[in-house]
Amino acid sequence: MKGRDKAAPARPTQKDIALAAGVSQAAVSLVLNKSETPSVPPATRTRILEVAEGLGYRPNHPARMLRSARTMTLACVIPDITNPFYPGLVRGLQTIAAPAGYDVLIFDTDGRPEREARAIDWLLQGRADGVVATFFHLRVPQLAVLARKGIPLVRLESRHKPDGPLAIDSVYIDNAEAAAEMTRLLIARGHRRIAMIQAEFGPSQRRAQGYGAVMREAGLTPDFITDSAYSEESGARAMTRLLERKGDRPTAVFGASDVLALGAMEAARNAGLSIPNDIAIAGFDDIPVAKLLGLTTVRQPEFDLGALAAETLVRRLQPGGLATPGRSHELKFEIMTRSSV
Amino acid sequence: MKGRDKAAPARPTQKDIALAAGVSQAAVSLVLNKSETPSVPPATRTRILEVAEGLGYRPNHPARMLRSARTMTLACVIPDITNPFYPGLVRGLQTIAAPAGYDVLIFDTDGRPEREARAIDWLLQGRADGVVATFFHLRVPQLAVLARKGIPLVRLESRHKPDGPLAIDSVYIDNAEAAAEMTRLLIARGHRRIAMIQAEFGPSQRRAQGYGAVMREAGLTPDFITDSAYSEESGARAMTRLLERKGDRPTAVFGASDVLALGAMEAARNAGLSIPNDIAIAGFDDIPVAKLLGLTTVRQPEFDLGALAAETLVRRLQPGGLATPGRSHELKFEIMTRSSV
DNA sequence: TTCGCTTAGTTATACGTATTACTAAAGCAA
DNA sequence: TTGCTTTAGTAATACGTATAACTAAGCGAA
The missing domain is CATH 1.10.260.40 (lambda repressor-like DNA-binding domains)
Incomplete structure (x- = not known):
């Protein structure tokens, strides 16, 4: 049977x-x-x-894989497919991977530790030759096992990482500097009470650092409000909490991601506030709808990040490619000034 | 070596x-x-x-697959990951698939015939046990090979399909009726010159049928404008063409998808028009940003469609599950009335 | 004639797992 | 003692492919 x-x-x-x-x-x-x-x-x-x-x-693919130990597949591990930031990244990946003969598969971790572990497991089963990933919870020690087993990893990072001996590379924009620049913009527009909506995990931390540093430099007090995830609900919830305050309501709100900022915008509108007159809102990522909504934000070159990650992986997968030390590649961000600030 | x-x-x-x-x-x-x-x-x-x-x-996954001829993987073949409609579908899929022990992989066809063929190829290599898919180009004859080789397929359809002997099921909302209802709404609001922005392939056709039927019933002339893809660029381009017309400019525009409608909104705004005063705009899908932008649209229960598709597949993959005839499952749509009409 | 070379393949094996069919040893009853 | 049952495994094989190692036949050269 x-x-x-x-x-x-x-x-x-x-x-x-x-x-x-x-x-x-x-x-x-x-x-x-x-x-x-x-x-x-x-x-x-x-x-x-x-x-x-x-x-x-x-x-028969399984048979071929078994025999040759190559899957001709790259995995893309992302925390949330519903976040519009990632599709662009995937597109960039595919553009490079397809001509090199690799298929791209997407694995969604939902930003949860156990699903991140499951992704590692999945990779260790030999289901992809290499992987581009954003992990919110796992750190290098847990990821090193991939490199040691010959599966190169490119991380989507929020800052420069020192070179390491393992086949773990990273691509990033300088999140702290980008957030700093956005904060400077808000201050230049005359805002003094600027709040930042953060998420618990992920790139939010680095962005918060950049914001915090500039605030303090300017003699202002950083005002962090943290909600759980990178979702509109989280953003709206955080904004609602801000608006419930008496007295020291912020005049500007910086969302650690566009999705958070969008939620904040919605909550502000529901509260009858006009943007940017009553409250200014800035975001981070420049997802496609940011333009439509006039959201001032930091542009991440998602497509290029994906393409660069794919190139790095393809190079790693060539004979001897695993031997070179892990490198960190920086791409440039851009401040997109629109109507929400 | x-x-x-x-x-x-x-x-x-x-x-x-x-x-x-x-x-x-x-x-x-x-x-x-x-x-x-x-x-x-x-x-x-x-x-x-x-x-x-x-x-x-x-x-070792390949070895296990080879031995047992089961991958414990479901594939989701979609035409465009950058379209915000699909992530919700994938989420629905995962919710059912994960507890049943299946991983979900996403294959993006970009809506291109050759990549759709590649997806079929990919599936025939035995890389997934079952598949949920939206094909813009391939028809049942080309898809039947999957069912014949024992790979059940659930299609995301735009209308009822008659039962067939093969293991090909479908889930759908009645796209024609949904479009008809939206068109009735526009007419009820006093619009007489209503244009519809279509895409070349995909569910646009059925939606156009519903719109066309209601227009003619009401003694009005359907006004179709077709652009290539389901993208904002296409929507914006179509709207621009509409606005360039002398004399018989439409007072309402019905986008065959939200993404098209969004593009149209942007083009209208850029032309200095106010929505809905100068021009009303309606969409189809109810993607997450539709709410933020106040777009009046047809809600498709994407999550439920995904979950239902996954349930259907899981059932098919149980012993003997391939023998039952293919069925078509209808879910209900909903008109979301917001501020753009 | 014998040797070597080319042509046109074949045979055998390994990859890692799951499963069926088998077996050696021990224990116990009659 | 023989015969049977249980315990605790093992040996063998198949899945489909890729590849290294081999070979049989034919031909020309020395």
């Missing part, structure tokens, strides 16, 4: 082709994989190819 | 565990897979488990 129902006819294998073409399975494998086969004359070659075509042969 | 660099230590296999624990590989496999092993006493069992843990053993 097979795993599949008997109702489903088995997919043809090389053995079937060999049988039908009157050759051995090895000959079939040879013809199917090499463009030049000195030991198989053109006539036989053509016959084999025709039979394969006729039977609708598709290589 | 292995496929992996020699720098990378091989992942431990059952053989390694067997060696270290002084038993046979078969015993290891038994212990690792069955909760009850009559032929292995508790002491040995514990020892094997400890050794496995100590070595950091992870099952």
Whole structure:
């Protein structure tokens, strides 16, 4: 009894082709994989190819993986597919991966530690050759196992990481400096009471650092408000809490991500406030809708980050590529000034 | 010479565990897979488990797939990850798939025929046990091969499909009726010149039918404008073309998807028009930002569609599940009346 | 004739796992 | 003692592929 129902006819294998073409399975494998086969004359070659075509042969991927220990697949591990920041990243990845012969698969961790661990597990099972990832919870010690088992990792980081001996690279924009610049912009516009909406994990920390440093430099008091996730609900909740305050209501709110800022905008509007007159709002990421909503934000070159990550991985997967030390690549951010500030 | 660099230590296999624990590989496999092993006493069992843990053993997925012909993976084939409609669908899928032991992988076709074909190829290689998909180009004849090879497919459809003998199911909302209702709403609001922005492929057709039927019923002339894709650029381009017209400019525009409607909104605003006073805009999908932007639209229960699709697949993948005829499941849409109309 | 080379393949094996069929040893009853 | 049952495993095999190692036949050269 097979795993599949008997109702489903088995997919043809090389053995079937060999049988039908009157050759051995090895000959079939040879013809199917090499463009030049000195030991198989053109006539036989053509016959084999025709039979394969006729039977609708598709290589069995698991078998091929088992044999060659290569999946020709790159994984992209992200914390939240519903966050519009990531699709652009994936697009960048695909643009480089596809011509290099790699498929891209997306693994969504939901930003939860146990699902991040599951992703590692999944990778250790040999289901992808390399991975681009954003982990909120796991740190280098837990990730090192990937590199040690020969699976290169490119992390989407929030700052420069020192080079390390392992095959762990990173791509990033300087999140602290970007947040600092945005904070300076808000101060330059005359704001003194500026609050920052943070999330518990992820890049929020670095952004908060940049904001905090500039605030203190300017003699102002950083005003952090933290909610759990990078979601509109979190942003709206945080804004509602800010608006409930008596007296020292902020005149500007800096969301640690666009999604948070969007939630904040909605809450502000629901409270009858006009943006930016009653309250200014800034974000981080420049997701596609930011433009539509006129949100002033920090542009991350998501597509380029993805493309660079893919290039790095493809290079790592070439022979000997795992030996070079891990590097950190910086890309430039840009402040997008729109109407919300 | 292995496929992996020699720098990378091989992942431990059952053989390694067997060696270290002084038993046979078969015993290891038994212990690792069955909760009850009559032929292995508790002491040995514990020892094997400890050794496995100590070595950091992870099952080799390809090998397991090869042996058991099951991947415990569901694929989700979508035309565009940057369209915010799909993430919700994926979430719905995952919610059902995860507890049933299935991982979900996302395959992005970019709405292009050749990449849709590649997805089929990919599936025929045995890389997933079942698939939820939206195909813009491939039709049942091309898809039937999946069902024939024992890979159940749930299509995200735009209308009822008659039951068929193959293991191809579908989930849908009645797109024609939904579009009809939205069109009635626009007419009820006093609009007479209502244009519809369409895309070339995909669910746009059915939506156009519903719109067209109601327009004609009301004695009005359907006014279609088609652009290539479901993107903001397409929507903006179409709107720009509409606005360039002399004389018979529409007073309302119905986008065949929210993304199209959003693009149209932006173009209208850039042209200095106020919404809904100068021009009313309606969409279709109810993506998350629709609420933020006050877009009147048709709500598709994306999460429920995903969950239902996953349930259907999981059922299909139970023994004998492939034998039952393909069914079509309808879910309800809802008109979300906001400020853009 | 014998040797070597080319042609056209074939045979055998390994990858890691799951499972079926088998077995050696011990224990116990008759 | 023999025969049977239980215990505690092991040996063998198959999944489909890729590849290294081999070979049989034919031909030309020395």
